[in-house]
Amino acid sequence: MLLGGSGFAAAAPAPVLVFGDSLSSAHRIAVESGWVHLLETRLETSKHPRPVVNASISGETTAGGMQRLPKILADDKPALVVLELGANDGLRGLPIAEIRENLTTMIRACQASGAAVVLLGIELPINYGPQYREGLRGMYRDLAAEFNLPLVPFLLDGVALDPALMQDDGLHPKSEGEPKVLDNVWPVLEPALARLK
Numbered sequence: 001m002l003l004g005g006s007g008f009a010a011a012a013p014a015p016v017l018v019f020g021d022s023l024s025s026a027h028r029i030a031v032e033s034g035w036v037h038l039l040e041t042r043l044e045t046s047k048h049p050r051p052v053v054n055a056s057i058s059g060e061t062t063a064g065g066m067q068r069l070p071k072i073l074a075d076d077k078p079a080l081v082v083l084e085l086g087a088n089d090g091l092r093g094l095p096i097a098e099i100r101e102n103l104t105t106m107i108r109a110c111q112a113s114g115a116a117v118v119l120l121g122i123e124l125p126i127n128y129g130p131q132y133r134e135g136l137r138g139m140y141r142d143l144a145a146e147f148n149l150p151l152v153p154f155l156l157d158g159v160a161l162d163p164a165l166m167q168d169d170g171l172h173p174k175s176e177g178e179p180k181v182l183d184n185v186w187p188v189l190e191p192a193l194a195r196l197k
Helices: 035-044 062-076 087-091 096-112 130-147 175-194
Strands: 016-020 052-054 080-084 116-120
Touching: 016 035, 016 062, 035 052, 035 175, 062 096, 080 096, 080 175, 087 096, 096 116, 096 130, 116 130, 116 175
Parallel strands: 016 052, 016 080, 080 116
Antiparallel strands: none
């Protein structure tokens, strides 16, 4: 137990909250293999150690996340939220304006709670057409610019098109792909952690 000068136990640092869907919930692989668990392990020995809360749910949409988020923010009081939602909305072909509105609501809720936000972007399979795919890609860029957020443009960069790293559904990484997913997140996340008080 760490004791402060007054003899009281030092408070644990506020956690990092990962708030996403199946891409962050270790879908059909061991939880210990998922990038969020790998992040937790990395943070333990990093310059910025913090606990990690993974509130990601397989199948989650931005609408569902918007409903769940306020209670999680109130309960866990994160210092930083890693927001990874929009893939399931995109796979359903929902209007990009609707996805953006829901993400905007969540970003504002995080910031109102005092939490910093790192935004994780996703891309859809090519069969969704260039106009919709570019619209979704641009939405993440625009949100990051509007709210001055650190952005990972594509969470599965270097993974999604490698059959050796992807599950048979073509949507979710295998265990072998998860370290690369973390490698995509870490260069953006680490500076955001360093800025926390």
